[in-house]
Amino acid sequence: MSETILDIRGLSKTYKGGLTALDGVDLQIRKGEIFALLGPNGAGKTTLIGAVCGLLRPSGGTIEAFGLDTQRQWRKVRQRIGLVPQELSFDMFAQVEHSVNYSRGMFGCAPDPKRIEQVLRSLSLWDKRDAKIRELSGGMKRRVMIAKALSHDPELLFLDEPTAGVDVELRRDMWRQIGALRDAGTTIILTTHYIEEAQEMADRVGVINKGKILLVDDKDAIMAKLGRSEARITLTEPLPEIPSALDKWHLTLEDENRTLVYAGAEGEGKRAAAELVKAVVAAGIGFEGIVTKESSLEDIFVDLVEGREGLAA
């Protein structure tokens, strides 16, 4: 899992109007992983994908995929990359199978009806192969986009907001399909607004805002480093003041001194809350209930994009 499949160094993109969409982005993607790129609207996610896939010309920096320069050896690189853009963009009057075959041919692959059947079946589109794309539901159209991107068996697949606008059930179905692709050896980079999606699927997570990468790390490591646990201990009797034995947790009292609140700190997860409970027992403080809440990737993401860029260092 440690071989680098995509190596981006100092990538920048400034549009004609002066907008800087990417500002010195460094990013390395490992072979075989699912990498989730998170960021608010306009953060630079789609621009980053566009720069790698050849949809736009970077203003500076280098991009290497499979050890090849994407500018100079673009033919070889593009043959091995698949892209599912955010928008549903195709000839709506074309039939599903024709459209997928067209994509395969454009990437220089010989016709392979069996492979196309396999792709369509894996995305539950085989029964709709003769249907015009315009006749399909939104979710199926999105699957056609994925089928087109998979038609030439890419080693590196970009999914730009793959589940945008699809219902919860279909979203979970897509997660399963994306997981299956990873299991088959495809490296996947996805951008998403749904933090739950990243939390569910990604091996590593990157957060981008205003064209800068704020953080890249293993998902679990991020949760451990930046996650926090909050605990609310309901006491049997009001406590006049917090005993000094509990000072190190920086507790507060609420609800007329009947609730002891531990707000947690970065990197202090369940274990810190458990130690607190032990300390409360040891201090002889009676309690009748404990509610704990762990911060999600979403909380961490919100914290990061709301101005804690310093954490990137």
Added chain:
Amino acid sequence: MNLNLRGAWSILTNELFRFFRTVFGSILSPVLTTSLYIVVFGAAIGSRMDPSQFGGASYGAFIVPGLIMLTLLSESTSNASFGIYMPRFTGAIYELLSAPVGVAETLIGFVGAAAMKSLIIASIILITARLFVDYSIAHPLYAAGYVVLVAAAFSLFGFILGIWADGFEKLSIIPMLILTPLTFLGGTFYSVKMLAEPWRTIAQFNPVFYLINGLRWCFTGHSDVPIGLSLACTLGFVALCIAVIAYIFRTGWRLRG
């Protein structure tokens, strides 16, 4: 440079597939319009015209090359411009830009398909014209080569138009306001020798005049200008279009952000 010929073939066949999907409208409309020209001008009015003014050919036979040229110019331009504009409009252009296809494959695919479509329509019109007009082709091989060259030239022009256009209005404005008038004023229905000065001289500044006369020479063996000049004009136009397209791909103008 290793060409992605499968990619080019894929684009070409996809474009032709799109054409045959709407074959009724694509073919019927230009064939009907041109047939009406031949019937009204060629058969009805033409019978009253003096053949000596048209190099001895009947008026009907005289206008056939002009009408073929009118079809080639308008169909090549609109097919190619629409072919590349639609993926830009729908966003499906992402696939072309992210695929291992370069300028050569793109031109083979889009321009090749547009030229083939217009040649199919021109052939049908030529066959249809035979029902109304007794014409002959004096130089059939030259005629075949010349129509292919003109179809390619205006498909290249249409491709540029499709890249330049940022709306459907712009897509139709050049064919409607420039190409059609130039074709009508370029001698489709008359010989410039019939014009009085200064119109005779002004007509020679019309590039389409040379195209029409080139094809007319292939059909009748007579022309208002030497065939070499017509051929040079067409080849010059092809070279200019290729240079513009090469610039577009090198800079990514209106294609890559």
